[in-house]
Amino acid sequence: MVGSRKITLFTILNALLLSCVAVATLYPVLYILAVSLSDTSAVIQGKVFLFPKGLNFDAYKEVLKNDKIPRAYLNSVYYTALGTFINLLFTAVAAYPLSQRTFFGRKWFMLMIVITMFFNAGIIPTYMVVQQLGLLDTVWALVLPNAIWTMELIILKSFYENMSTQIREAALIDGASDYRILFSIVIPLSKPALASIGLFYFMGHWNSFFLPMIYLSDKDMYPLQVVLRDMLIYNAENDAGLVDRAALAPQAMKNATIVLSMIPVLLMYPFAQKYFAKGVMLGSEKG
Numbered sequence: 012m013v014g015s016r017k018i019t020l021f022t023i024l025n026a027l028l029l030s031c032v033a034v035a036t037l038y039p040v041l042y043i044l045a046v047s048l049s050d051t052s053a054v055i056q057g058k059v060f061l062f063p064k065g066l067n068f069d070a071y072k073e074v075l076k077n078d079k080i081p082r083a084y085l086n087s088v089y090y091t092a093l094g095t096f097i098n099l100l101f102t103a104v105a106a107y108p109l110s111q112r113t114f115f116g117r118k119w120f121m122l123m124i125v126i127t128m129f130f131n132a133g134i135i136p137t138y139m140v141v142q143q144l145g146l147l148d149t150v151w152a153l154v155l156p157n158a159i160w161t162m163e164l165i166i167l168k169s170f171y172e173n174m175s176t177q178i179r180e181a182a183l184i185d186g187a188s189d190y191r192i193l194f195s196i197v198i199p200l201s202k203p204a205l206a207s208i209g210l211f212y213f214m215g216h217w218n219s220f221f222l223p224m225i226y227l228s229d230k231d232m233y234p235l236q237v238v239l240r241d242m243l244i245y246n247a248e249n250d251a252g253l254v255d256r257a258a259l260a261p262q263a264m265k266n267a268t269i270v271l272s273m274i275p276v277l278l279m280y281p282f283a284q285k286y287f288a289k290g291v292m293l294g295s296e297k298g
Contacts, residue, residue, distance in 0.1 A: 040273075047071070047266035054263050070267035079238060080268060087234040088275070090223075091216040094154040098212040099205055101158045102167055107193050109164075110171035128161045134225070141226060152226035153219070160215070163208040170204035171197065213279060217272075235272050242268060 041061050046054055050065030058064050074080050108114045109121060131137075137156060146152040174197070182192045198205070220236035227233060242265050 043266040043269050047263055047270050049263065051263065067263075070263040071271070073264060074267045074271060080235070080271075082231065083233050083235040083238040084271065086232060087217060087236065087272075090150055090153055090219075090234055091213060091275075093150060094157075094216040095209055095212045097154050097158055098160065098163070098216075099209055102160070102164050102208065103198055103201070103205065104193065105159055106164055106167040106171055107189070107197060110168045124161055124164065138225060147226055148229050148232065150232075153216075153222050157215075157222075160212070163211055166208055167201070167204055170201055174200065210280070214276065217276060235268075239265075239268050239272060 038061075042059075045061055045063045046059050047070050048063040048066055048068070049059045050067045051069070053059055053064035109117060109124075111117070141147060141152050141156060146155065178196060178200075179192055182196060187195070218236060220234070220240050223232075223234050223237050224240075227237075
């Protein structure tokens, strides 16, 4: 039959494998959402599986009522927005000269940059540098030491190299400087690549909890992931400011916070998804 497709053993195995991956990915999300929306008695008795038992929004009300979690949420939004902006700016500027074949020492600089993917100074030396610069307990301690990620720099450099050189040559003939070419021509034409690496940067900052734990001692500056980590490790029942033991299950409180932490990612990813696969492949085209 014209247009019919033969079902092979590979197709069947591939479908089964992808189905297992889909189930393994969706199950934790559905379970967390179900627990956060279920009645307290059903959660305590362990009756919740994939669907809420007795729709209840009390967990979300308690999360938003407490000062700690909304403040941490705003901190995460601020750190992520500022960090992603700095990452994109520094990466775009650094990748431009490295993409020009006439740049002196281009290969040597790339070698030094690639080495950082395998070797780094370590936590203690980095902490000492941040401390000596007076950046502890500031947002700059979270964004400046990681202003450029090596893989994202290589991806953007490869994208620049694939752009037509005639545009740059025409701009140079018209008297435009390299800065003018970069910010007026190259960056506007690189929106797909910037959106792709921007998604990586966004996810990295939003999910970061290790660096804030090291560089921030003021609990009012903690991002959401640190607060969430404390809730997951230390039983929420021990924190009277987070949950009323008699009225709300600690599991529901934790899961409600997790669901709220996923919202920005779920809102952003559909808009950047079409650039995601393309951005991953860009880094493999050229070194």
